[in-house]
Amino acid sequence: MILEKRINAFVELGKFLSQFSQDKIEKKEHVMLNDLFFDAVKLQINRAQEFNSWFTKENVLYGIESWTKLLNLETLTNWTSSYNLTNDNPKTIAVIMAGNIPLVGFHDFLSVLISGHAIRIKQSSNDKHLLPLLAKYLEYVEPEFKGSIDFTEGKLTDFDATIATGSNNTARYFEYYFGNKPHIIRNNRNSVAVITESDSLEELKGIGEDIFRYFGLGCRSISKLYVPKGYNFDPFFNAIFEYKDIINYKKYENNYDYNKAVYLMSEFDILENGFFMIKEDNSYSSPIATAFYEYYDDLASLQLKLEADKDQIQCVVSNTIENAVKFGETQQPSLTDYADGVDTLQFLSALV
Incomplete structure (x- = not known):
């Protein structure tokens, strides 16, 4: 054909x-x-x-x-x-x-x-x-x-x-x-967002879409936040508040309650708003209803770290990191956004 x-x-x-x-x-x-x-x-x-x-x-x-x-x-x-x-x-x-x-x-x-x-x-x-x-x-x-x-x-x-x-x-x-x-x-693989002090409320609302679409189950769903040292998380929580109704979905609520109980019993420090939690952690993969976060000193060093860990990362969301996905667009990949960065059509066309 x-x-x-x-x-x-x-x-x-x-x-x-x-x-x-x-x-x-x-x-x-x-x-x-x-x-x-x-x-x-x-x-x-x-x-x-x-x-x-x-x-x-x-x-x-x-x-x-x-x-x-x-x-x-x-x-x-x-x-x-x-x-x-x-x-x-x-x-x-x-x-x-x-x-x-x-x-x-x-x-x-x-x-x-x-x-x-x-x-x-x-x-x-x-x-x-x-x-x-x-x-x-x-x-x-x-x-x-x-x-x-x-x-x-x-x-x-x-x-x-x-x-x-x-x-x-x-x-x-x-x-x-x-x-x-x-x-x-x-x-x-997991996806990460790089937040700066200059990101607007509207831009941070886009991160909410990237976190909560598909309940965070996709490899392009944000599971890790990088924030500058001393970052005040109030703007982040204000931006994602419009997604509060997700807690009304029973299966999500059960995961939220379970993971919160585990964190509290383990005496981990968490920040939460009644439907979502963030926890300081070096890992990329976080449980449902949770994002891990990590502080960075400067964007240049962070970009080097993300490049070194690229085999664990599906996409990076940022306004400042080179070749990053825009806030709110992780679940809208183009046909050339190949999973794991491997060109599927090139692989298929080379088969003889």
């Missing part, structure tokens, strides 16, 4: 997904295959929280909206134009997906198919209902995709390369199991 056909199929998927937004779910005219798929996808969105209690309808729709913005002709054409994706010798790529946030494996799904390869998918049990529907939609839009998309719950076999995402522990298993074939293996 030529690249143009592959792109056009995903453009049609983008048009289909544009009917599902946080503002409203509305069936539109002139969208391909609506009679077959609209009600089925709507049902999966409404039922997502039954299968995974972290997958609220709002967050599922946010994830869909994020992909709707990217699945258009201009964006997909610009993205693929830098690679040779003619692909006269397609391979079968085994993809092991995480399940921490809705559609977290979609970028790998898109990358494999847009590059002309076949995909064999092992989904996480936490996120396994929506993607197969979208895959089926693609097969109806472009029948040449049939036979190129396979979902399995068993042992992965008969593949030429692997893309696997998991924890630090599972990554070691992946290295052992898939190490004899071309592979991309991803493990735990």
